[in-house]
Amino acid sequence: MSFDLSVFSNKNIILAVTGGIAAYKSAILVRRLKDYGFNVRVVMTHGAQAFITPLTFQALSGNPVHTELLDPEAEAGMGHIELARWADLVLVAPASCDTIAKFAAGLADDLLSTLYLATKAPVWVAPAMNQQMWAAKPTQRNLNTLVEDGVHVIMPEAGSQACGDVGLGRMPEPEDLAEQVKNYFHQAQRAIAEKFGLLAGKRVVITAGPTREAIDPVRYISNHSTGKMGFAIAAACYSAGAKVTLLAGPVSLDTPNGVRRINVSSAIKMLDESMHQLEEGCDVFIATAAVADYRVAEVAEHKIKKAGDELNVSLVKNPDIVATIAQQSKRPFMVGFAAETRNVEEYAAGKLIAKKLDMIACNDVSRADIGFASDQNAMTVFFAEQYQMEKRDLEKASKQEIAQQLVEAIHDALNHKIEPV
Numbered sequence: 001m002s003f004d005l006s007v008f009s010n011k012n013i014i015l016a017v018t019g020g021i022a023a024y025k026s027a028i029l030v031r032r033l034k035d036y037g038f039n040v041r042v043v044m045t046h047g048a049q050a051f052i053t054p055l056t057f058q059a060l061s062g063n064p065v066h067t068e069l070l071d072p073e074a075e076a077g078m079g080h081i082e083l084a085r086w087a088d089l090v091l092v093a094p095a096s097c098d099t100i101a102k103f104a105a106g107l108a109d110d111l112l113s114t115l116y117l118a119t120k121a122p123v124w125v126a127p128a129m130n131q132q133m134w135a136a137k138p139t140q141r142n143l144n145t146l147v148e149d150g151v152h153v154i155m156p157e158a159g160s161q162a163c164g165d166v167g168l169g170r171m172p173e174p175e176d177l178a179e180q181v182k183n184y185f186h187q188a189q190r191a192i193a194e195k196f197g198l199l200a201g202k203r204v205v206i207t208a209g210p211t212r213e214a215i216d217p218v219r220y221i222s223n224h225s226t227g228k229m230g231f232a233i234a235a236a237c238y239s240a241g242a243k244v245t246l247l248a249g250p251v252s253l254d255t256p257n258g259v260r261r262i263n264v265s266s267a268i269k270m271l272d273e274s275m276h277q278l279e280e281g282c283d284v285f286i287a288t289a290a291v292a293d294y295r296v297a298e299v300a301e302h303k304i305k306k307a308g309d310e311l312n313v314s315l316v317k318n319p320d321i322v323a324t325i326a327q328q329s330k331r332p333f334m335v336g337f338a339a340e341t342r343n344v345e346e347y348a349a350g351k352l353i354a355k356k357l358d359m360i361a362c363n364d365v366s367r368a369d370i371g372f373a374s375d376q377n378a379m380t381v382f383f384a385e386q387y388q389m390e391k392r393d394l395e396k397a398s399k400q401e402i403a404q405q406l407v408e409a410i411h412d413a414l415n416h417k418i419e420p421v
């Protein structure tokens with residue numbers, strides 16, 4: 001089982017907007033929730049419609065807005081019970097004093113209060129009101145009741161208020177609220193992945209991107225690797241419940257959610273950090289980095305000056321990181337990559353043996369449509385002989401999909417190992 005923690009397209013949020021000037025912020029909140037991929041349906045009280053129109057929310061959410069409890073037309077579409085079942089989270093923002101009081105009292109005289117009673121989904125309220133109304137004893141009493149009833153109350157912020165007062169009662173910014181929602185689902189999914197994911201409990205170290213081998217303080221030798229495949233694998237491993245450390249060469253990619261990233265530059269630094277990670281504990285080592293085969297024998301201390309028609313730079317071989325790790329006594333499950341332009345399978349199978357790997361994924365970089373800078377890839381995966389597993393062809397797909405299939409291949413191999421007798 002694996003979970004894509006970056007996309008929430010299967011999660012449904014009901015954003016309930018009640019009467020308060022902060023309702024204008026809820027329009028932006030819909031946008032931010034949609035940006036994260038959530039499905040959003042908006043419920044509005046009559047009070048809310050005095051501040052902002054349903055049409056605004058309909059346009060932003062891409063769904064009809066729900067306003068009435070006793071509307072035959074609305075009930076024929078998605079009535080309050082369906083809405084209550086549809087929701088994975090009900091977020092009331094802004095939550096007025098009146099709505100909070102209704103929730104506390106258990107009234108069911110409009111769509112939102114009825115929905116509140118009818119849903120099994122978690123309910124969050126973000127109160128927004130005048131500071132004196134916030135501090136009023138009945139409001140605090142009602143909020144305590146809501147907390148006792150299991151509602152999550154998002155504390156209002158202090159500051160200047162639309163009414164001219166200064167104090168507690170401002171609704172947090174929409175970006176903050178949307179992030180809290182995202183983090184909630186992220187943590188919930190992570191908890192499931194850590195228990196049931198394909199790589200639950202495994203520590204995975206991944207090398208990614210190119211290495212950079214200095215010639216002098218301003219120049220270097222490198223290659224065109226973008227790191228995309230390694231980063232996609234890091235994200236997939238994390239979604240599968242693993243603890244992931246990504247040893248990244250110089251690339252301009254965002255760190256995947258939940259992944260620990262350590263930036264390295266040269267092959268020597270990448271090897272040092274790999275050895276260090278091995279000492280810290282590693283179950284699976286995935287080498288996607290395009291490590292420079294050679295480095296400059298003697299890096300010039302100062303910038304090399306232009307002189308003569310030729311310049312000779314002497315190179316020495318870099319250590320093979322994946323092969324070095326595979327030779328260690330407490331070696332993890334070793335996954336290598338091979339990018340070839342011909343005899344792809346033959347060379348890859350040779351590398352599997354020569355580098356003492358458990359698994360190798362190879363691709364044909366002579367194909368213009370896949371590989372290095374492309375967002376797509378296609379691979380063939382080979383397993384070491386002792387696994388007695390058939391090779392797997394991973395058809396052309398996005399690097400994310402290929403990464404997911406690689407996680408499955410690693411999981412299958414880890415569970416298929418034939419121990420020598």
Ligand code: C5P
Nearest residue numbers: 287288289291319320321322336337338
């Ligand atoms: O020998 P070749 O470079 O084709 O091998 C590719 C595989 O070996 C990749 O998994 C790559 O990350 C790894 N490698 C390495 N250290 C090197 C060279 C390659 O870990 N110096």
